[in-house]
Amino acid sequence: MKPTDCTDYDFLKIEPHWQAIWEQARPFRAENGSAKPKFYVLDMFPYPSGAGLHIGHPEGYTATDILARYKRARGFNVLHPIGWDAFGLPAEQHAVKTGTHPASNTQNNIANFRRQIKALGFSYDWDREIDTTDPEYFRWTQWIFLQLFKRGLAYVDERPVWWCPELRTVLANEEVIDGKSEVGGFPVERKNLRQWVLRITAYADQLLDGLKDVDWPDSTKRMQEAWIGRSEGAEVVFKLENAALGDLKIFTTRPDTLFGCTYMVLAPEHPLVPALTGDAQRQAVEAYRKVAAAKSDVDRMSDAAKEKTGVFIGSYALNPVNGARVPIWIADYVLMGYGTGAIMAVPAHDERDHEFAVKYRLPIPRVIAAAGGNEQLPYAGEGKLVNSPGYDGLDWAEAKKKITADLAAKGAGKGTVNYKLRDWLFSRQRYWGEPFPIVWVGEADYARAAKRRGDLPAQPVTFVENGVTLCALPLPETALPLPLPDVQSYLPSGTGESPLANVGEWLDIWFDAETGAAVPASQGKPAGDTWVRGRRETNTMPQWAGSCWYYLRYLDPQNAATFASKDALNYWGVPDLYVGGAEHAVLHLLYARFWHKVLFDLGAVPQAEPFKRLFHQGIILGEDGQKMSKSRGNVVNPDDIIRDYGADTLRLYLMFLGPLEAMKPWNPKGIEGVHRFLRKFWRECIGEDGRLNPRLSETAVLSAGTEKLLHETIKKVGEDIEGLRFNTAISQMMILLNALLKEPALPRRVAVTFTQMLAPFAPHLAEELWLRLGQPGSVMSAVWPVYDPARLVASTMTIVFQVNGKHRGDAQVPTDSTEADLIRIANEHPKVSPHLSGKSLKRTIYVKGKLLNLLVV
RNA sequence: GCUCAGGUGGUGGAAUUGGUAGACACGCAGGUCUCAGAAGCCUGUGCCUAACCGCAUGGGGGUUCGAGUCCCCCCCUGAGCACCA
Numbered sequence: 001m002k003p004t005d006c007t008d009y010d011f012l013k014i015e016p017h018w019q020a021i022w023e024q025a026r027p028f029r030a031e032n033g034s035a036k037p038k039f040y041v042l043d044m045f046p047y048p049s050g051a052g053l054h055i056g057h058p059e060g061y062t063a064t065d066i067l068a069r070y071k072r073a074r075g076f077n078v079l080h081p082i083g084w085d086a087f088g089l090p091a092e093q094h095a096v097k098t099g100t101h102p103a104s105n106t107q108n109n110i111a112n113f114r115r116q117i118k119a120l121g122f123s124y125d126w127d128r129e130i131d132t133t134d135p136e137y138f139r140w141t142q143w144i145f146l147q148l149f150k151r152g153l154a155y156v157d158e159r160p161v162w163w164c165p166e167l168r169t170v171l172a173n174e175e176v177i178d179g180k181s182e183v184g185g186f187p188v189e190r191k192n193l194r195q196w197v198l199r200i201t202a203y204a205d206q207l208l209d210g211l212k213d214v215d216w217p218d219s220t221k222r223m224q225e226a227w228i229g230r231s232e233g234a235e236v237v238f239k240l241e242n243a244a245l246g247d248l249k250i251f252t253t254r255p256d257t258l259f260g261c262t263y264m265v266l267a268p269e270h271p272l273v274p275a276l277t278g279d280a281q282r283q284a285v286e287a288y289r290k291v292a293a294a295k296s297d298v299d300r301m302s303d304a305a306k307e308k309t310g311v312f313i314g315s316y317a318l319n320p321v322n323g324a325r326v327p328i329w330i331a332d333y334v335l336m337g338y339g340t341g342a343i344m345a346v347p348a349h350d351e352r353d354h355e356f357a358v359k360y361r362l363p364i365p366r367v368i369a370a371a372g373g374n375e376q377l378p379y380a381g382e383g384k385l386v387n388s389p390g391y392d393g394l395d396w397a398e399a400k401k402k403i404t405a406d407l408a409a410k411g412a413g414k415g416t417v418n419y420k421l422r423d424w425l426f427s428r429q430r431y432w433g434e435p436f437p438i439v440w441v442g443e444a445d446y447a448r449a450a451k452r453r454g455d456l457p458a459q460p461v462t463f464v465e466n467g468v469t470l471c472a473l474p475l476p477e478t479a480l481p482l483p484l485p486d487v488q489s490y491l492p493s494g495t496g497e498s499p500l501a502n503v504g505e506w507l508d509i510w511f512d513a514e515t516g517a518a519v520p521a522s523q524g525k526p527a528g529d530t531w532v533r534g535r536r537e538t539n540t541m542p543q544w545a546g547s548c549w550y551y552l553r554y555l556d557p558q559n560a561a562t563f564a565s566k567d568a569l570n571y572w573g574v575p576d577l578y579v580g581g582a583e584h585a586v587l588h589l590l591y592a593r594f595w596h597k598v599l600f601d602l603g604a605v606p607q608a609e610p611f612k613r614l615f616h617q618g619i620i621l622g623e624d625g626q627k628m629s630k631s632r633g634n635v636v637n638p639d640d641i642i643r644d645y646g647a648d649t650l651r652l653y654l655m656f657l658g659p660l661e662a663m664k665p666w667n668p669k670g671i672e673g674v675h676r677f678l679r680k681f682w683r684e685c686i687g688e689d690g691r692l693n694p695r696l697s698e699t700a701v702l703s704a705g706t707e708k709l710l711h712e713t714i715k716k717v718g719e720d721i722e723g724l725r726f727n728t729a730i731s732q733m734m735i736l737l738n739a740l741l742k743e744p745a746l747p748r749r750v751a752v753t754f755t756q757m758l759a760p761f762a763p764h765l766a767e768e769l770w771l772r773l774g775q776p777g778s779v780m781s782a783v784w785p786v787y788d789p790a791r792l793v794a795s796t797m798t799i800v801f802q803v804n805g806k807h808r809g810d811a812q813v814p815t816d817s818t819e820a821d822l823i824r825i826a827n828e829h830p831k832v833s834p835h836l837s838g839k840s841l842k843r844t845i846y847v848k849g850k851l852l853n854l855l856v857v
Numbered sequence: 858g859c860u861c862a863g864g865u866g867g868u869g870g871a872a873u874u875g876g877u878a879g880a881c882a883c884g885c886a887g888g889u890c891u892c893a894g895a896a897g898c899c900u901g902u903g904c905c906u907a908a909c910c911g912c913a914u915g916g917g918g919g920u921u922c923g924a925g926u927c928c929c930c931c932c933c934u935g936a937g938c939a940c941c942a
Binding site for chain 2: 218219222223226227229231233250251252253254265308332333334335337338339342343344345346350351352353355418419420582585586656657658659662663664665667669670671672673674676677679680683727728730731732733734735738798800801802804805806807809810842843844845847850851853854855
């Protein structure tokens with residue numbers, strides 16, 4: 001290894017020089033099976049968009065890179081990987097437009113991202129690079145899906161999607177704006193399609209409990225808690241007046257208010273509605289249901305904010321606590337997807353019911369008395385029961401328990417828990433995603449296959465289409481990966497299915513249920529009774545799938561036998577630190593936790609939580625304080641900054657901007673400051689002729705104050721890196737450098753130590769100076785400097801003098817000064833004594849080593 | 858509407874957790890070098906002052922010898938959630 005021959009700090013020469021060396025020598029390789037302690041630091045891998053790297057990427061990536069380099073210097077075997085979350089809609093849209101395979105566009109974008117990331121000098125282990133669109137990667141995504149499938153955690157259901165008749169395609173939520181397609185502005189409607197759904201709700205409690213064990217930002221934990229939305233209450237059974245129709249089940253968190261129930265509300269889609277509708281009401285009910293059905297959930301919520309609506313449907317239910325006859329309404333403020341889709345309305349003690357009851361003139365009897373005699377309704381707080389025969393005077397918490405128990409004894413209810421969390425809609429009607437390793441077969445064929453297969457779910461996953469029951473038969477694990485077939489057109493099928501539905505040869509097959517082999521149905525049935533007629537699943541997986549488990553593949557990315565070996569899983573475990581944007585606080589981080597917990601239950605991973613410590617880097621705003629966007633023209637391109645100032649300066653500036661987690665504006669002037677700092681240090685080491693600066697000395701020693709500062713800096717920089725406080729670490733190095741500039745000579749060993757501290761932040765410059773300062777090998781393989789605690793102790797201290805709490809002066813005094821000494825010094829102090837003269841000292845407060853406050857009158 | 862997180866110089870931000878508010882950097886001003894400019898270097902820079910005094914961490918009140926930091930009320934900004942019964 002050699003340095004460049006630059007005489008000046010020519011970063012355009014120095015940075016590529018070192019990047020070429022790293023490219024060739026691969027010094028950042030993490031070693032599986034090392035005896036060293038491990039440290040796994042993970043970035044959220046990017047979606048390689050056509051726009052290239054955004055300035056927000058290098059922000060988080062620089063932070064983790066500094067930590068990775070620091071940890072290596074502290075003797076850790078560091079795993080610091082990167083890869084590509086490369087399935088996704090933009091690549092597919094590009095393919096539709098250009099007719100080229102999305103893979104080619106994706107590979108181009110990846111090449112550009114890789115170039116940009118390498119230009120920043122990040123110490124990734126490129127031997128572990130992964131790409132979610134690589135069949136050797138998604139083979140394991142499909143494998144994990146099969147594990148979920150086998151455990152009954154995947155099922156199919158008809159679920160609504162956005163369908164645009166004009167474009168003849170389904171649209172993602174983000175492609176629908178105000179009820180119109182984003183492209184073309186055509187009207188869209190809800191259409192029910194067969195969808196895969198993952199039973200994440202089965203893990204609701206575990207996902208909630210696990211949050212206790214992780215070191216995450218509180219806000220993110222709370223968001224996940226709110227998203228899961230656990231709520232305890234009771235399911236209460238109301239008999240219907242028309243007993244032939246059975247019972248009406250409702251969920252409530254307030255069984256203590258049952259005596260205050262004056263009407264019931266069903267969601268408009270509730271299955272009992274048609275049977276409960278009276279002839280006189282039928283027309284109004286039908287009309288209301290139609291309007292509600294046309295609205296999306298989003299519309300329903302925004303409309304609802306304005307005013308509640310509903311219709312009486314002409315039937316009655318019987319309150320199980322007192323037999324009261326309660327009218328049944330439908331209203332769209334009750335959602336079919338939560339609880340039982342039906343509620344008891346207690347207008348006195350629920351704001352929404354109150355608003356509705358006022359509008360439709362329904363009675364509002366009070367059943368909870370507020371403690372302060374507060375008469376205002378609605379009242380949702382605590383209190384004692386009133387107007388509730390048999391329970392009057394009970395405290396509400398007590399009454400909840402007692403009423404629930406009494407209902408249970410009568411078989412009219414039970415305590416129960418509900419969640420806001422819904423099962424995860426896991427399919428997309430798209431081309432550019434992982435195909436489901438599933439073939440749909442007839443019931444009889446499934447039954448035959450089941451005899452030969454041990455990897456089927458306890459209950460078959462079925463779907464009825466045109467009156468025919470189809471069963472989901474998985475590919476055997478040995479038949480994975482199931483790659484995407486080539487298609488003629490990336491346009492959707494026109495029936496709402498993905499473009500895969502157009503590929504007849506791939507779609508309709510003879511399927512060997514034992515081996516997973518397939519031949520086109522057009523070729524006729526091969527010999528042997530393991531062959532069944534099938535149609536492949538045409539949906540693909542959502543983009544979340546690949547990112548749900550990528551942190552595990554990095555442990556052992558080339559393994560062809562399993563997603564990661566047991567040894568690798570045991571040695572590396574899960575990331576010690578995960579850094580990424582807060583925009584993933586719920587979805588990605590919840591989905592990944594869910595998959596990880598399933599893998600844990602399978603015995604496939606050794607720990608229950610995937611991300612021990614999580615950190616969100618803040619958003620970098622444009623110069624104008626606005627969010628960066630092309631339309632505002634305030635986007636900062638990393639390539640430009642690297643060209644003008646170098647990667648080291650960009651890295652340093654991104655970290656100097658402010659606390660990592662803060663949202664902060666980019667300031668093009670501010671970057672000059674850190675660039676000057678690097679130049680200053682270069683000039684301290686290298687003279688104008690390109691040789692070592694004569695200021696460097698083997699024999700010189702620092703002044704006592706600067707020597708102390710050096711040790712303080714070593715301490716602070718190390719601690720700040722561990723705590724991800726890079727802005728203050730940099731400012732401390734600036735303080736030290738400013739002091740070194742004032743020294744008569746610079747001891748070479750100090751320049752060396754400074755280079756080491758700077759190395760994680762500005763690695764190219766540090767490597768260059770390390771060699772030029774005559775050090776052997778690479779700065780990265782040097783052991784991190786240690787500070788001497790004895791050097792941190794000063795012989796003098798600064799004491800602040802206050803008179804009646806006001807700062808009046810300070811003095812340097814020997815550390816062994818007593819309070820009496822200090823009072824004497826204060827009295828002699830030219831700034832302090834005027835405030836003391838002619839007054840009498842009442843009291844002194846001495847904070848040892850810091851401050852003396854003299855109270856006088 | 859609800860729940861968090863924040864409001865510190867002209868700007869980005871520091872402040873050992875109750876002990877010198879404004880570190881470090883940007884910007885600005887003056888000086889130095891230069892034929893000149895750029896770069897560099899030196900000095901200054903919260904506000905008000907000639908200086909002292911005084912004032913100052915969104916506003917108001919409180920606790921304390923002492924409050925950016927703790928407590929109460931209000932205002933503003935950002936994020937998330939938003940009929941979940």
